[in-house]
Structures are given as C-alpha cells and as structure tokens.
Amino acid sequence: MAEFVDNFSDLKELGVDCDVTELDQTFERAADHLPRLLSNLDDQILLTLYAYYKQGKEGVCNTAKPSWFDFKGRSKWEAWNKLKNMSQEEAKTLYVETIKKIDPNFECKSTKEKDSWVCVSTLQNTRDLVDDDKTIVDYVKEGNREKVQELLKTKTTDYINKLDENGMSLMHWASDMGSVDIISDLLGLGADINMQDSDGQTALHYSSSCGHLECVRFLLSRGALLNIEDNDGLSPVDVANDRNIKELLIF
Structure with missing residues (x-):
C-alpha cells in the first residue's frame, strides 16, 4: 500500500x-x-x-x-x-x-481526549469537590451513572424537569456531556425530551452543537423533535457543525 x-x-x-x-x-x-x-x-x-x-x-x-x-x-x-x-x-x-x-474562558486548545467540541460543563470542574459537596448535576457532569441513579431514586418528575440556576435541566446537562446512559435513565423517570432551557434550546440542540453523534441518534430514536427553535430562531441542525450530525437532522 x-x-x-x-x-x-x-x-x-x-x-x-x-x-x-x-x-x-x-x-x-x-x-x-x-x-x-x-x-x-x-x-x-x-x-x-x-x-x-x-x-x-x-x-x-x-x-x-x-x-x-x-x-x-x-x-x-x-x-x-x-x-x-x-x-x-x-x-x-x-x-x-x-x-x-x-468569552475569556474559551480554551484555544481542546481539553478533551478527542480534539473537537467545547461543552458548557468544560468550565464546570467538579474534580476538586468532595462527594459530600456534590449535587446530582455534578455527578451527571462526571458521567457517574451509578451515583446519578442512586440520587434519582429520591427525585420527583417535577424535579427532573426543573431548570437550575444555569437555566438547564438534567437532560440538558446529560446531553451536553453526551451521556446516553444517563439520558436513558432520565427519560425512564419522566424527563421531557423536548424541554427547552432558558435560551430555548432542547437536549437535541446541546448534543448537536457539542458533536455527540451517538447521543443525537439516541434522542432522535426516542422522539426528540427536529423543528424546535431556540430564542434566536435556531433549530438543532442550525447549531450543528458535524457533517454526520447535520445529515441526521435534515428533514
């Protein structure tokens, strides 16, 4: 060759x-x-x-x-x-x-093993927190499914679909990180797959803009809507930069 x-x-x-x-x-x-x-x-x-x-x-x-x-x-x-x-x-x-x-916090060099996308949670480091100080959101950001499942047992559907101080729900955080397993657990407990954050973005917006291909595929398979626009009139395909993701989102 x-x-x-x-x-x-x-x-x-x-x-x-x-x-x-x-x-x-x-x-x-x-x-x-x-x-x-x-x-x-x-x-x-x-x-x-x-x-x-x-x-x-x-x-x-x-x-x-x-x-x-x-x-x-x-x-x-x-x-x-x-x-x-x-x-x-x-x-x-x-x-x-x-x-x-x-955004002075924008990092010119990727902080991930895969040289690609910047997530909201990139700036939300939880490594220095002791477990007693961590919330369920911290464990979602870590991708700690076992701990998230444990804490979800005490949460109601209303809590799961509530927006936090960042204007995001647990679904948004999990989609931001591309955590398909945690998204599946949340949906099983009544999470709204098409819930919009404070900027009007859905979980599909987050996964699309962060380049999480498998997460996008999973959300679509579970009924995520393609045509929801955020506060700036942008749909998930509009915020996607990955060609494969764009192809999935085209009507």
Missing part, C-alpha cells in the same frame, strides 16, 4: 488534509463555541464574526452584492466585502481573538 501513497497529493485524494494548521483547528473550535454565546451578542458583533469567518474560509468576497430588498443579505455582504484583501490567516486569527474577548 505504501508504494501507492507516497506524497501529499496522494493523501489528499484519500481525504487526508495535510495542510491543517494549529490556527485552523483553533479557528474551527472557536466557530464550534459560537452557538453558546449567541444570546449575548448584538448584530454588529455577529456581522463582524460572519465577515471574519467567510474571509477565513473562502478568502476575498466573491459573490454579487444582494439587492436593496435583501437587507440582511446586503449587510452580511458589506461586512465581508469590507475586509478587502485581508489574508485568510489574519481573518481566522481575528475571529479567534474576537471569540476570546467575548
């Missing part, structure tokens, strides 16, 4: 991208993180991020200017076109720096 794969050109034909840099990876992580921040961003920041993203991905603006009747499309085009001949590398760098200014 090696004699047939002997240069970068051969590898690219096999779908291996040999030109991916650390900046590219950080840029993609920043884009993956953006859905978490949408509720706190104004239109001008969103237009700026849109322009940097398009310039970073495609280079100089290469599309025709939308008509006066397409106000939204025209605004996006003007923001992108304003960058003129800015290099793709500079645009990617500015995109990442903008995300970091919005």
Whole structure:
C-alpha cells in the first residue's frame, strides 16, 4: 500500500488534509463555541464574526452584492466585502481573538481526549469537590451513572424537569456531556425530551452543537423533535457543525 501513497497529493485524494494548521483547528473550535454565546451578542458583533469567518474560509468576497430588498443579505455582504484583501490567516486569527474577548474562558486548545467540541460543563470542574459537596448535576457532569441513579431514586418528575440556576435541566446537562446512559435513565423517570432551557434550546440542540453523534441518534430514536427553535430562531441542525450530525437532522 505504501508504494501507492507516497506524497501529499496522494493523501489528499484519500481525504487526508495535510495542510491543517494549529490556527485552523483553533479557528474551527472557536466557530464550534459560537452557538453558546449567541444570546449575548448584538448584530454588529455577529456581522463582524460572519465577515471574519467567510474571509477565513473562502478568502476575498466573491459573490454579487444582494439587492436593496435583501437587507440582511446586503449587510452580511458589506461586512465581508469590507475586509478587502485581508489574508485568510489574519481573518481566522481575528475571529479567534474576537471569540476570546467575548468569552475569556474559551480554551484555544481542546481539553478533551478527542480534539473537537467545547461543552458548557468544560468550565464546570467538579474534580476538586468532595462527594459530600456534590449535587446530582455534578455527578451527571462526571458521567457517574451509578451515583446519578442512586440520587434519582429520591427525585420527583417535577424535579427532573426543573431548570437550575444555569437555566438547564438534567437532560440538558446529560446531553451536553453526551451521556446516553444517563439520558436513558432520565427519560425512564419522566424527563421531557423536548424541554427547552432558558435560551430555548432542547437536549437535541446541546448534543448537536457539542458533536455527540451517538447521543443525537439516541434522542432522535426516542422522539426528540427536529423543528424546535431556540430564542434566536435556531433549530438543532442550525447549531450543528458535524457533517454526520447535520445529515441526521435534515428533514
């Protein structure tokens, strides 16, 4: 086999991208993180991020200017076109720096074994807590199914479907972590699979934006709705970045 794969050109034909840099990876992580921040961003920041993203991905603006009747499309085009001949590398760098200014806790390097997605609970470290101080949410974030099952025995359906101080239910936390087993346990105890958090997002939104493919498959198999929109009008497919997940969510 090696004699047939002997240069970068051969590898690219096999779908291996040999030109991916650390900046590219950080840029993609920043884009993956953006859905978490949408509720706190104004239109001008969103237009700026849109322009940097398009310039970073495609280079100089290469599309025709939308008509006066397409106000939204025209605004996006003007923001992108304003960058003129800015290099793709500079645009990617500015995109990442903008995300970091919005959320100083954004980590440029993945904290997970799999170099991919940023979850809400990434910033919610429970390792330093002693067991007596941990709540059921802490155990969900740890993926400690046995402890979660033990604590669920004392919880009512109303509690399971209640939003906490972060505006999330246990289903949202479990979906954020991609814990299919815990999600299954919660559903068995009456958890609402389509419950929306304080931003209007469902468990399917969380699993989709965090890239948890198996979790998405499971939620769909249990009746999760595809067409629920959050407070920004985004459905689960709109916040998904993984191609395989997008394919699952297309009607």
